[in-house]
Structure formats: structure tokens, C-alpha cells
């Protein structure tokens with residue numbers, strides 16, 4: 001039964017049991033409404049609402065959005081709770097989120113276990129609270145705190161929630177015993193219903209200038225996102241309008257949001273992240289291996305970042321470097337990075353020291369004998385990597401997982417340098433590895449199922465979004481990135497300027513434009529990588545002529561004060577540089593390109609279509625398991641706006657037929673082979689199918 005009601009002496013107890021997270025699906029809403037009606041009719045003195053399982057209600061059932069709503073709605077249930085003639089007490093544990101917290105706010109009192117967390121994360125789904133959150137929270141905790149809480153969408157610990165006034169009592173006891181004791185105390189004290197709807201917001205709690213400044217900040221920090229501004233609208237309405245009108249206003253905006261493109265995209269991302277670690281077809285009999293201690297080989301920026309990612313999750317790490325000097329430099333960089341985190345107030349000095357103490361440096365391979373996982377993060381060179389793996393094979397214990405962080409190299413070849421290719425896997429982190437959430441888990445030809453299962457579980461344990469990829473040049477993300485970067489270069493030589501290209505893509509919502517990214521990471525990095533490639537691998541010379549010329553002039557990007565832009569040495573502010581335009585024009589002439597004006601629309605489409613076309617190829621080759629995995633890669637590793645749902649989701653919304661036509665149009669106008677539409681795209685359009693149809697038929701065929 002989803003919702004049950006029983007008596008414990010003078011108390012009525014409503015229990016919700018809808019695993020895994022007690023989401024407010026239709027049955028739960030109906031059950032709570034019936035239970036509250038039953039409780040009004042008996043001689044109970046107060047009513048307690050609590051949940052079974054790991055959490056209080058974690059929100060509305062996200063799978064129900066976009067479908068017709070079945071009565072009762074959550075606002076109706078909440079109204080019934082708030083109207084109760086007897087005090088209603090919500091007892092929170094786990095994560096009381098979204099509609100779950102809104103239901104609790106419609107109760108008259110709230111108690112919580114010390115480990116409970118509360119929050120209104122609707123904004124992260126492109127939504128706004130739709131059952132009173134924007135109207136009740138400012139009444140309870142004031143406008144400034146409410147704005148931060150609702151536009152931020154973050155979770156708030158029980159102690160802070162108590163301090164803010166969101167909850168009334170922290171429980172020392174177990175949930176049920178504590179909640180019943182609190183309810184009895186309220187009954188004994190003669191406490192009646194206390195309704196937030198009857199509270200008023202102080203007229204002077206937030207002046208119009210403060211709200212305007214708040215909106216400006218949101219515009220900058222949440223560039224392109226619609227929901228945060230609508231939340232401010234709702235809170236403003238709460239300040240100036242009677243409760244029921246405010247509630248109706250919020251509800252109307254909420255319903256609009258559920259139908260918005262941004263919310264559809266962000267909901268897609270919610271499920272994409274949760275799907276990604278699942279690998280159908282793995283041998284179910286194998287259990288993930290136990291990982292208690294890991295090692296990282298190479299203490300450069302990447303290796304250090306990976307070590308921090310593990311230390312941040314409480315996992316001890318041994319960091320190995322060739323010599324003491326390199327090790328000292330690596331440890332110093334880690335120290336500096338923790339220092340920056342502390343200075344930003346994101347960690348206390350004690351927390352940072354605790355984490356840092358989990359990282360032990362060494363120059364001796366024997367120190368790796370006892371670890372369960374080693375991640376190699378040395379220079380991107382096959383011979384060097386093979387030597388490292390041969391050495392790991394000698395020292396690591398049987399069953400240890402040997403992982404490489406390579407971005408492009410053939411992991412099968414690396415695995416062949418060991419006597420245990422079944423234990424070799426790619427764990428491709430993204431820089432800065434302690435921050436970026438993407439982790440590509442690359443399955444090589446002989447990688448054991450247990451190794452994949454372990455990598456997926458471990459990825460989640462360290463807070464990453466692990467995505468399975470197959471072996472190919474660049475795996476999922478970098479393989480697509482190559483196409484995207486090529487378009488940036490071709491647009492430059494054909495007629496655009498850096499600021500136009502970066503402007504178009506940042507307006508679309510990319511975290512940064514491709515040329516500004518190049519300057520940030522250093523143009524010499526990809527220059528060196530290109531030197532190692534064959535002419536054929538390098539592709540069309542027009543697609544790297546400008547980049548090569550800049551590097552050869554010593555313009556390596558931000559670090560030399562000049563790359564595609566010129567950088568102010570103090571502020572690092574970038575400006576367009578006529579010298580770059582001269583380089584572009586010279587290279588265009590050298591390669592026989594007549595420069596022309598490119599429209600913003602052409603620039604945007606060429607970048608997006610390049611990503612999408614390659615995404616289809618990656619799917620048909622089985623390099624990615626599912627379209628949403630590609631979206632997770634691009635959003636979490638490459639700054640694609642989550643509110644557009646990733647390149648494959650974007651393709652679906654634009655319509656596969658339209659995408660195919662656009663790509664064919666580019667093929668017709670340029671004659672370039674890379675604009676041949678991917679066969680899978682053509683096939684789906686011809687069969688009038690979507691990517692979801694394709695995935696469903698593949699899943700059926702695999703019997704999963």
C-alpha cells in the first residue's frame with residue numbers, strides 16, 4: 001500500500017511507502033488525501049506524516065510531468081493538510097525535496113533527523129516550485145533567504161534548516177519514536193494548527209532595488225535559464241498579493257514550465273545521468289570489486305586533480321611520480337588548489353587538511369603493490385604508457401584494476417603491454433578532474449565485466465557521471481570535439497572572426513566559445529598533439545593552418561598574453577586583435593580561400609551539426625550505449641548547456657528530418673566528405689523513427 005493510516009494512542013500516523021524515493025505519484029497524492037480525511041473524522045489529537053525507506057518524499061514524480069494531471073493535485077492535497085483542524089506534524093528524514101518539502105510546509109510543524117536535508121531543486125529541472133514553495137518559504141524565512149534557497153536549488157542540512165526556521169525540531173531519537181514524542185509534546189502544550197498561509201511578509205523585507213540587483217546577478221550566473229527569473233516573479237507576487245492569489249499565480253507559471261523546452265531538456269538530463277552508469281548485458285553473476293585504496297601515476301595537473309577527486313570522496317590515494325622534484329611540484333599544486341577552495345569558502349581549513357592527508361606521495365612503484373586500482377595519468381605517448389603498464393603489471397596485486405586516463409590512445413594496445421588485459425580499462429577524467437563531473441569509462445576488447453561494473457560504481461561514489469565508451473580515436477567526447485573544433489577553424493578561415501564564433505556559441509549557451517577555450521588551455525597543447533599525427537589523421541590543412549601559424553608566432557593563448565585574442569596582463573580581459581585577423585587573412589590566401597561573410601545562423605548550425613552527425617556515427621558503431629549517454633558526455637565534459645539537453649536531445653527536438661536536410665545542404669554547398677549524413681541518421685529519417693524508437697528496438701533485439 002502506498003499510503004496507510006493507523007492510530008498510536010491519541011495520534012494518527014500517516015505512512016507513505018513508495019520506493020525508491022517516495023515520489024508524489026498519483027497514488028500517493030490520493031492516499032494522503034484520503035488519510036487526512038480519515039484522520040479528521042476520528043478522535044486523534046494530532047496527525048504525524050512520515051515515510052518508510054531511505055527518505056521522506058523527494059518530490060513530485062518527475063515521470064508524470066508533460067502528461068495529463070490526475071486529481072488530486074499536490075496543491076489540493078496541501079490545502080487539505082493545511083486546513084486540518086488538528087495539528088499536522090511532518091517528520092523528515094533523508095532528502096525532503098521539491099513537492100516533498102512543499103507538502104511538509106503545508107503541515108503545521110516540521111521535525112527532522114539530524115542527517116535530513118531539505119531543498120527546492122525544481123530550478124535544476126527548469127521548473128519552479130508548483131505547490132506553494134514560492135509563497136510559503138518567503139513567509140517562513142524571509143525574502144532574501146527564500147530567493148537564495150529557491151533559485152539556488154541546493155540542499156540544506158537539518159541544522160541550518162532549523163536555524164532558518166524551515167523546521168521546528170531536530171530529533172535525537174529514531175525517526176518514528178522522535179516524531180511521536182514531539183507530537184505528544186505539542187498535544188500536551190495545547191498547540192493548535194499553525195498555518196504558514198496566515199503569516200505575513202514584512203513589507204520592508206526586500207526593496208525593489210535589491211530585487212533588481214538580484215535579477216541582474218541571476219542573469220549573469222544563470223545565463224540563458226528561464227526558471228530563476230520566474231521564481232523571482234513568484235516571490236515578488238508573494239510580497240504583494242494575498243496568499244491564494246499568489247498560489248494561483250505560482251501554479252500557472254509552474255504548469256507553463258512543465259511544458260517548456262528548457263524543462264524537457266533538464267528532465268532529460270536528470271534521467272540521462274541516472275541511466276548512464278547502467279550497462280545492460282553485463283554478467284549479473286559478477287560483483288563489483290571492492291576499492292579501498294587507489295593510486296595515481298603521474299602528479300601533473302591531471303594526476304593531481306584525479307587524486308583530489310578520490311580524496312574528496314574519502315578514498316586514500318597514493319600519488320606516484322618519477323622523481324622527488326616532480327612529486328614535490330605535484331603535491332604543491334594540490335596544496336595550492338585546496339587553498340583556493342578554502343579561500344572561496346567551499347571547504348573549511350580542517351576539511352581541506354583531512355582530505356589532503358589522504359594523499360600520500362611516492363616515487364617507488366612498490367608502494368602500489370597493495371592498491372585495488374591504479375590510474376595512469378602520464379604524458380600522452382604510447383611508448384611511455386606501455387612502459388608504465390608493464391611496470392604496473394609487475395608490482396600490482398592480482399585483481400587490481402589498471403586504468404589509463406588516455407584521451408586518444410588505443411587502450412587495446414596499452415592492455416597488451418600487460419599479462420592481464422582483462423583488468424585494463426580506460427578511466428578518462430576531464431580537467432580539472434576534481435571539478436568536472438564527466439568520467440568516460442572505456443571498455444577495451446578484453447576488459448572484464450567486473451571491471452566495468454566496478455568502474456561505474458566507483459564513478460558514482462566519487463560523484464561523477466560515469467559513461468561507457470568503446471575504443472576509438474577520442475572515444476565519445478574528444479571524437480566529437482574534433483569535428484566541432486574543425487568547424488571553428490573552417491569558419492575562421494572562410495570569413496568569421498574569433499569573437500563572432502565565440503559569441504554565437506556562448507549565446508547558444510556553451511560555457512565558453514571554442515577559440516576562447518583554446519586560448520585557456522594553451523594552443524601549444526593541440527599543436528604538439530597534431531605533430532604526432534599522420535597527415536591523414538590531421539585532416540584538411542585549412543582546419544589547422546591558423547592554429548599552427550599562431551603557435552609558430554609564439555601566441556600560445558592566455559599564458560603568453562595572446563592567442564586568438566589579446567589578454568590584458570592584469571585583468572586577463574580579452575580583446576580582438578588585428579594581428580590575428582591578418583594571420584587569418586594570410587592563411588586564407590595561402591590556402592586559396594576567398595573570405596566571405598558568415599551568418600550567425602550558419603556558424604551555429606555548422607558547429608551543432610558537426611557534433612550531431614558524429615554522434616550518430618558513434619551510436620551506429622556502438623561506441624556509445626545510448627543517445628542520452630552522448631548528451632551526458634557533452635553536458636558534463638564540454639560545457640554544452642544542460643537546458644538544451646545535449647546534442648542528441650537537441651537533434652531530436654529540431655527533428656531528425658530537419659537535421660538530415662541541414663547536413664545534406666552543407667554537403668551540397670561544400671562538397672566536403674565529412675558532411676555526408678551519418679547512415680543511421682538517414683536510416684531513421686527514412687523509417688520515420690526517432691532516436692527513442694531506435695533505442696527501444698535495439699533493447700528489444702538484445703533481449704534486455
Ligand code: 3H9
Pocket residue numbers: 020021023055058059060061062063074075095097098099100102121122125127128129130131133271274275
Ligand atoms: C517537484 O517536486 C515539483 C513540485 O514543486 C510541484 C509539484 C506539483 N521522480 O538519484 P537516484 C528515481 S519537481 C521520479 O539514483 P540517490 C531515479 O530516476 C521534483 N523518479 O538516488 C532513480 O531511478 P532508477 C523535485 C525519481 O539516492 C531512483 O529514483 N525533486 C525521482 O542518489 C533513485 O534515484 C527533485 O528534483 C522523482 N522525483 O538520490 C529530486 N527522484 O533507479 C530528484 C528520483 O530507475 N531526485 N527518482 O534509475 C534526487 O535528487 C535524487 O534522486 C535523490 C536520491 C536525492 C532523491
